[in-house]
Amino acid sequence: MLPSVEEHSRQCIKELFHFITIQGDGDYIGERVSQLEHSLQTAQRAVDAGVSDETVLAALLHDVGRFIPAAAKMPAMIAPNGEVIGRESHEILGEKYLRGLGFSDTICQLVGAHVMAKRYLTAVDQGYYDGLSKSSKTSLKFQGGIFTQEQVREAEKDPLLAAKLAIRRWDDLAKVPDMETLPLDHYEPMAVESLLASRSTVELHGRTYRLPQRPTVVVCVDGFDPEYLDRGISDGIIPHLASFVQSGFSRTAKCTMPSFTNPNNVSIITGAPTSMHGIAGNFFLDRSTRQEHMIVDDTLLRGSTILEQMARRGVRVAAITAKDKLRAIINHGLDCSRGAICFSAQFANKCTETENGISEVEKWLGLSTPDQYSGDLSLFVLKAGVKLLEEDRADLFYLTLSDYVQHKHAPGTKEANEFMSAIDSCIGQLVDLGATVAVTGDHGMNDKSKDDGTPNVLFLEEELDRKFGRGFARVICPITDPFVRHHGALGSFVRIHFNQDSGNVDEVVEYCRSFPQVELAVDGKTASELFQMPLDREGDVVVVAQKNAVLGSREEEHDLTSLGDHRLRSHGGLSEQAIPLLLSVPVKEPVVEREWRNFDAFDLALNW
Known part of the structure; x- marks a missing residue:
């Protein structure tokens, strides 16, 4: 177990026991014992019964929802005579709190079920109900009342029912004034050991991840088309990545659709397709408001991330991005004031300890903040990762780069080779420092120009206007982000949103399929199922371009002047x-052997 995880677990238990101590002297809803005495008596009865440590801890913590600061925000249960007899749903709050800390599912279920057990017992045992104290009978009405027979039958399918009922009975008996019990600090080592055992893994989106046992780095090379790897190996310029292929693990995987930056970076850090995390582009149209938005933070992210869950268990996390708009998404759930590090190369000169977990980055690294339109932006990310590893400041790293060079230069060119060689050198340093390193990409890259060198573009909104009338639909280009100079917001995937409810989906799909630049056109529901994308954020129609083409909305909305004499290279489609x-x-x-995905990267690095 990592030292940081052990220390974090000890501190979590100290904080938890502190909450119990400072609020434990309070009145226990009209009984002749304090809340702390009640908890210790419940735990003592569990100890005397010789049950497992998990059951003992659940008995001790069964009322934790009354102790934690969030309990003060829960509505009070007030009897008809005006007497306060507890807090509503404190068992649910307690279970949620313990799950957040990382306690085992068994402990959390037992803590969350002691009200359920009370309702069960009152249904099957009249003597149990008769023996309840007045305040306990009153609170039962607020807690849902006596179980129905159907609820009883359902509860009896639960393999933990016996333990839940035992804790409930100990809870009912734990109201004896001046009863001798073990002190609270007796349970601290037991709680730490239990928390460490349950924190050995993280579960997210149906996957289980082991905590890192050594420094672990996942690198996302933006625009990492397999040809860059193949050419680099054949040209002998990337010896470290070549060694991964020869003596490590190597597969050609698939990225998620659309093959753009935001969806795939979020898929990598969540281990899931966009249908689960909700980020399906860099740019989208809100169907409810009809407003267009650039995605520059985590507002639309659904659920958690691997990085957040690891940090909650005490793993020291460092996430460095080339672009700041991606940093604001990946930062989701990370508390940089408590040990996490998350910053972008783009704004390295603006980092603060509070927001980024690090400051004076330029001085620390000995490099100036790079131009956002340069390969140096990516190399800054990697060099910062190397230095953090040298200084032992993180256990788990996510380093994600920029595809500026790949948009400009094809595999095998002088510029591309120099860039790939520099990336390889940094990755070699990470390996030499003892890290396990996984490398993948967010998408590939292809030439999107005609034989004469001009971009092969279909401005689809203009074509829809000509066919169905001006203003018939809005074409959204999800590649759009603050970095557009190198691709003019032209990618190989677009969403069509009808401006009227009367749009004929089948007719539009067939019309889009008639263009030679189009590889695929389907309705939004089919696209969401085909590519595992969130249906509620999908267009009425989805169109994907051929390998050598890109799709735009209207010509005046796409500035290609910055391309200069470079051929347009882009991504977004099935070909990337x-x-x-x-x-x-x-x-x-x-x-x-299976279909590997780029969002298998953390699974590969931590579990395999």
Whole structure:
């Protein structure tokens, strides 16, 4: 177990027991014992019964929802005579709090069920109901009342029912004035050990991740088309990545659709497709307000991230992005005032300890904040990761780069080779410092120009205007972000939103399919199912371009003057789904061949 995780667990238990201590002297809803005495008596009866440590701890913490600061915000249960007899749903609050700390599912279920157990027992045992104290009978009415027979039958399917009922009975008996019990601090080592055991893994979106046992780094090379890897190896310029292929783990995986930056970076840090985390583009149209928005923070993110869950368990997390708009998404749930580090190369000169967990980055790294339109932006990310690792400031790293070079330069060109060689050198340093390193990409990259060098663009909104009338629909280009100079907001995936309810989906789909630049056109529901995208954020129609083409809205909305004499290279379509998935060490588990995804990167680095 990492030292940081052990220390974090000890501090969590100290804080938890502090809450119990400072509020424990309060009155226990009209009984002749304090809240602390009641909790200690419940735990003592569990100890005397010789049950497992998990059950003992659940008995001790069964009323934790009354102790934590959030309890003060819960509505009070007030009897008809005006007497306060407790807090509503304190068992639910307590279970949620303990789950957030990382306690085992068994402990959390037992804590969350003591009201359920009371309702069950009153249904099956009249003597139990008769023996309840006056305040306990009164609170029962607020807690849902006596179980129905159907609820009883359902409860009896629960394998933890016996333990839940035992804690409930100990709870009812734990109201004896001056009863001798073990002190609260007796349970502290037990609680720490239990928390450490349950914190050995993280569960998110149906996957389980082991906590890192050594420094672990996941690198997302933006625009990492497999050809950059293949050419780099054949040209002999990326020896460290070549060693991953030869003696570590190497597969060609698929990114999520659309093959853009935001969806795939979020998929990587959540281990899930966009249908689960909700970020399906860099730019979207809100169907309810008809407003267009650039996604520059985590407002639309659904659920948690691997980074957040690891940090909650005491893993020291460092996330460094090339672009700040991505930093504001990846920062989700990270508390940089309590040890996490998260900053962007773009705004390295603006970092603060409070917001980023680090300050004076330029002085610390010995480099100036790079131009956002340069390969140096990516190298800054990697060099910062290397220095953090050298200084032992993090256990789990996510380093995500920029695709500026890949948009400009094809594999095998002088500029691309120099960039890939520099990336390889930094990755080699991470490995030499003892890290397990996984490398993948957010999407591939392809030439999108005609034979004469001009961009092969279909301005789809203009075509829809000509066919169905001006203002018939709005074409949204999800590639759009604050960095557009190198691609003019032109990618190979767009969403069509009808401006009227009368749009004929089938007719529009067939019309879009008639253009030679189009590879696929389907209705939004089909697209969401086909590509695992969130249906509520989908367009009426989705259109994907051929490998050599891009899609736009209206010509005046796309500025391509900055391309200069470069051919347009971009992404977004099915043709850019292929990306490498590499690991610096051989996998420990037998490899079952399957369709690998870029969002398998953390699973690969931590579990295999």
